[in-house]
Amino acid sequence: MEQKTPLYDVHVSCGGKIVPFAGYLLPVQYQTGVIKEHNTVRTGCGMFDVSHMGEITCIGPDALNNLNHILTNDFSEMYDGQARYSPMCYENGGVVDDLIVYKVRDDHYFIVVNASNKDKDFAWMKQHEDGQAVFTDISETVGQIALQGPKADEILAKLAKPEDFPVKYYSANFHAEAAGIPCVISKTGYTGEDGYELYMAADQAPAMWAALMEAGAEYGLIPCGLGARDTLRLEAAMPLYGHEMDEHITPLETGLKFAVKLKKAEFIGKEALEAEVPGRKRIGLKVTGRGIIREHEDLYLGDRVIGMTTSGTHAPYLGYPIAMALVEADAVQLGDRVEADVRGRRVEAEVVALPFYKKEDIK
Amino acid sequence: MNFPKELKYSKSHEWVKEEADGTALIGLTDYAQNELGDLVFVNLPQEGDSLAAGEAFADVESVKAVSDVFSPVSGVVAEVNEELADAPELMNKDPYGAWLIRAGEITGTEELLDAEAYEAFAKEQE
Numbered sequence: 001m002e003q004k005t006p007l008y009d010v011h012v013s014c015g016g017k018i019v020p021f022a023g024y025l026l027p028v029q030y031q032t033g034v035i036k037e038h039n040t041v042r043t044g045c046g047m048f049d050v051s052h053m054g055e056i057t058c059i060g061p062d063a064l065n066n067l068n069h070i071l072t073n074d075f076s077e078m079y080d081g082q083a084r085y086s087p088m089c090y091e092n093g094g095v096v097d098d099l100i101v102y103k104v105r106d107d108h109y110f111i112v113v114n115a116s117n118k119d120k121d122f123a124w125m126k127q128h129e130d131g132q133a134v135f136t137d138i139s140e141t142v143g144q145i146a147l148q149g150p151k152a153d154e155i156l157a158k159l160a161k162p163e164d165f166p167v168k169y170y171s172a173n174f175h176a177e178a179a180g181i182p183c184v185i186s187k188t189g190y191t192g193e194d195g196y197e198l199y200m201a202a203d204q205a206p207a208m209w210a211a212l213m214e215a216g217a218e219y220g221l222i223p224c225g226l227g228a229r230d231t232l233r234l235e236a237a238m239p240l241y242g243h244e245m246d247e248h249i250t251p252l253e254t255g256l257k258f259a260v261k262l263k264k265a266e267f268i269g270k271e272a273l274e275a276e277v278p279g280r281k282r283i284g285l286k287v288t289g290r291g292i293i294r295e296h297e298d299l300y301l302g303d304r305v306i307g308m309t310t311s312g313t314h315a316p317y318l319g320y321p322i323a324m325a326l327v328e329a330d331a332v333q334l335g336d337r338v339e340a341d342v343r344g345r346r347v348e349a350e351v352v353a354l355p356f357y358k359k360e361d362i363k
Numbered sequence: 364m365n366f367p368k369e370l371k372y373s374k375s376h377e378w379v380k381e382e383a384d385g386t387a388l389i390g391l392t393d394y395a396q397n398e399l400g401d402l403v404f405v406n407l408p409q410e411g412d413s414l415a416a417g418e419a420f421a422d423v424e425s426v427k428a429v430s431d432v433f434s435p436v437s438g439v440v441a442e443v444n445e446e447l448a449d450a451p452e453l454m455n456k457d458p459y460g461a462w463l464i465r466a467g468e469i470t471g472t473e474e475l476l477d478a479e480a481y482e483a484f485a486k487e488q489e
Contacts, residue, residue, distance in 0.1 A: 017400075028400075033455075034426040035401040227400070227427050290448075292404050292424045314403035314426050321404070343422075343429075345406075 005051035006143045006205040014223060022115035024052040027225040037228035038235075038316040041191050042357075045149035046224035047212055050197070051205060054118030055142045056111040056125065060133035063109050067101060070128050070268055072251060074261040078103040083170045083188055086259050087251040088121065089269030093276055094247035097121045098239070098256075100188065104174050110184075112144075114241050128268065143205030147212060148195030148232075151219040156196055158215040160185065179211035190229065192236025192357055235315045237284060237324065237355035243295060243310045244282055244324060252278045253326060255354075280307060281329045284356055285338070287321035289348035293340040299325050300339045300346070306331040309340055315356060322356050323349065364485070365393045367459055372481035373435040373473055375417075378459065386441055387469060388462040391423065391432065394485040396458045400425040402451045407463060412440045414466055416473045421463055423454065432463060435475060441467030 002020045011018060016027025026049065029037060040046050058066055067075045073086035082103050088096040097117040102110040113121045118139060125135040147156060156165070156178065164176035164185055172186035184199040200208050213221060230240075239245055245254045252260060252273060261267075262274055287293055293312040298305050312323030323340070332338060332351045339346040370378045376395035380388040396402065404424040414420055419431035420440070442465035447453060453461040476484060 028427065033401045035403075038426075231426055290404075291406065292429070294429070314424070316401075316426065 005049055006202045007049040007051060007145075007209055010206055010209055011049065011223075016223070016225060019226070021226055022052055024115060026052060027223070029225040029227045030223050032222055034225070034227035034231060035316040037222060037224040038231050040220065040222050041149045041193055041224060041228065041232055042317045043150065044220045045147065045151035045155055045195075045216055046222055046228065047209070047216070048146040048148065048224050048229055049205075049209070050144045050146050050229075051142070051202065052115040053144055054113040054115055054121065054137070054139045055144075055199070056113060056122055057136045057138055058109045058111060058125075058133055059107060059136070060131075061107055062131035062133040063107050066128070066130060066133045066135075067109060068264060068267060069130065070125060071099075071101065072260040072267055072269060072273070073101075074264050075101055075103070075109070079171075080105050081166060081171045081173060083172060083186060087245070087256055088124065089251065089273070090247060091269055091272060093250040093252075093269050093272035095241065095245045095249065095251055095254075096124050096247070098241055098245065098251075102172055102174075102186070110174075117241060141202055143200050143202040143208070144197060145200075145205065145208055145212065146189055146191075146195065146197045147216075148189045148191040148193050150194060151216070151221070152193075152195040155212065155216040155219055155221060156185070159211055179208060179215075181208050181211075183208065190238060191232040192238070192355065193232075193359055231313055231316055234311050234313055234322065234324070235317055235355070235357040239282070239324075240311065244326070249280075249326065250276060250278065252276055253280045253282065255282045278329055280326045282310070282354070283325050283327055283332065284352045284354040285309070285312070285323040285325055285340075285349040286352045286356070287323070287347060287349045288337070289339075289346070291342050291345065291347040292321045293323040293342060293347055293349060298341045299327060300341065301331055301336070306338070318356060324354070364397065364482075365459070366478040366482045366485075368478045370459065371435075371475040371477065373433065373475060374484060375433040375435075376485075377433060377435050379435050379472070379475060380462070385469065386465050386467045387436060389435060389464050389466055390462040391454055391458055392481070392485070393458045394488075396455045399423065399430055400427060402454045405447050405451045405454070405463070407443050407447065408440050410440055410443060414438050414440060416471055423451070434466070435473045436466050436469050437471040438466045438469040441465045
C-alpha cells in the first residue's frame with residue numbers, strides 16, 4: 001500500500017493527477033500540465049511536494065567520522081548550515097544512493113535521500129554505524145516543499161525575514177521561520193533554477209503550502225508535479241538514481257568525480273574507485289531525427305552498439321527532445337551523430353555538452 | 364469532458380467519424396488526451412498502409428510516455444493529417460478536430476460505442 005504525504009488532500013483538492021511513486025501517492029501533474037508547469041519554473045515560480053524524500057540524522061561526537069567513512073565526498077571543514085552532495089557506494093564502487101548532507105553543527109548532520117532508496121540507505125548506514133554516533137530515520141516526521149524559479153526569492157521574502165534566509169547557494173538556515181512556522185530554509189533544488197527547499201514538521205506542511213500559494217499568487221506561482229520535476233532535472237542534466245547511476249554504474253562513470261574524494265584516507269568503495277579506469281561515460285544527446293528517445297534504448301554508432309540511454313524526454317523549455325546515455329568511454333565526441341533504437345526505428349541524435357540548460361546567474 | 368453525439372468510439376479511446384463518401388476520420392478522444400497529458404510527438408503511418416481493427420497504427424508521445432493508437436477499423440490509410448507532425452499539441456487543444464488519419468476501403472470495424480455508452484465507459488476508467 002502506498003503512503004500519503006501530509007499534502008495528499010491538498011493535491012487532490014487542487015486537481016492533481018495522483019500516481020504511485022516510490023511508495024507514495026503523489027501528483028504527476030496538475031490540470032495545467034507538465035509543459036506549463038516546467039516553463040513556469042524556468043520563468044516564474046513553481047512549488048513541489050517533495051515530502052516523500054527520506055530524511056536521516058547522524059548525531060554524536062563521531063558523526064563526521066561516520067559520514068567520511070560511509071560516503072565518498074569529504075565533509076570535513078563545512079560550516080554550520082552548509083550542504084554537500086555525495087554518492088554512497090558499495091565496496092565495489094557501485095552506488096547505494098546519492099544524497100545531500102547538511103551540517104547542522106559539529107555533532108549533528110541532516111541527510112536527505114531518495115524516497116525509493118530510503119530503507120536500503122538507512123539499513124546500510126546502520127550496518128556501518130561506528131563509535132559514538134547514531135543514524136536515525138526521521139522521514140515520517142518531516143514535510144518538504146520545494147519552491148523553485150526566479151520568483152522564489154520574492155515570494156519567500158513575503159513570509160520570512162531576511163535573517164531567516166540562508167547566506168549562500170547550497171546552504172541552509174536550520175533555525176528559520178516562514179509564515180510563522182518553524183522550518184529549515186535551504187537554498188537548494190533539483191530543477192536547475194534558483195530556489196528553496198523548506199523542511200518543516202509534517203503536520204505543518206499543509207499550512208506552509210497554503211501560505212506559499214497565497215504569497216505566490218501575485219507572481220503566478222503554480223503547484224507542479226513529478227512530471228515537471230523529472231523534465232526539469234533532465235534539462236539541467238542532473239543525474240537520477242536508477243537512471244544515470246545504480247549499483248552497477250559507478251559515480252566516476254556518471255561523471256561525479258567532484259564528489260568522490262580519493263585523497264581521503266579511506267571510505268567504502270575507495271579501493272575499487274581508485275583502481276577504476278571508467279569504461280563508460282555519461283553523455284548528452286540532442287535529438288535531430290523524428291521522435292523521442294527515452295531510457296533503456298540501445299545507442300548505435302553506425303552498426304555498433306556503444307551504450308544505452310538512461311533518461312530521455314521532450315525538453316519543454318528548450319523545445320526539442322533530449323536524452324542522456326551511458327556509452328563506451330572513447331566511443332564518441334561532441335558533435336558526433338549517433339542513433340537510438342526507438343522500438344525498432346532508428347532516431348538520430350547529436351552528442352552535445354551537458355547540461356542541456358544552464359541558468360546564467362545561479363548564485 | 365466532451366463526447367460529441369455524431370461520433371462513434373472504441374474502448375481504446377479513439378473516435379471515428381463516418382463520412383458520406385464511405386471513408387472515416389480517426390482521432391483520439393478528449394478522455395484520451397486528458398489521460399495522456401501534453402502531447403509532444405506523433406508517429407503516423409503512410410498513405411496506403413493497411414489498417415487492421417484493434418491493431419496499432421500510430422503512436423503518440425506525451426512528455427512522460429509513449430502510447431499506441433489503435434485502429435477501430437480495418438481498411439487502408441487514405442490520408443494522413445500532416446499538420447500534427449509539427450503541432451501535436453492540437454490533439455490536446457482540439458481532440459475532435461485533430462484527426463490522425465482518414466481510413467478508406469473499410470472492410471470492418473471493431474465493436475464501437477455511441478457517445479452515451481462511451482462516456483459511461485470512460486467514467487468507469489477513472
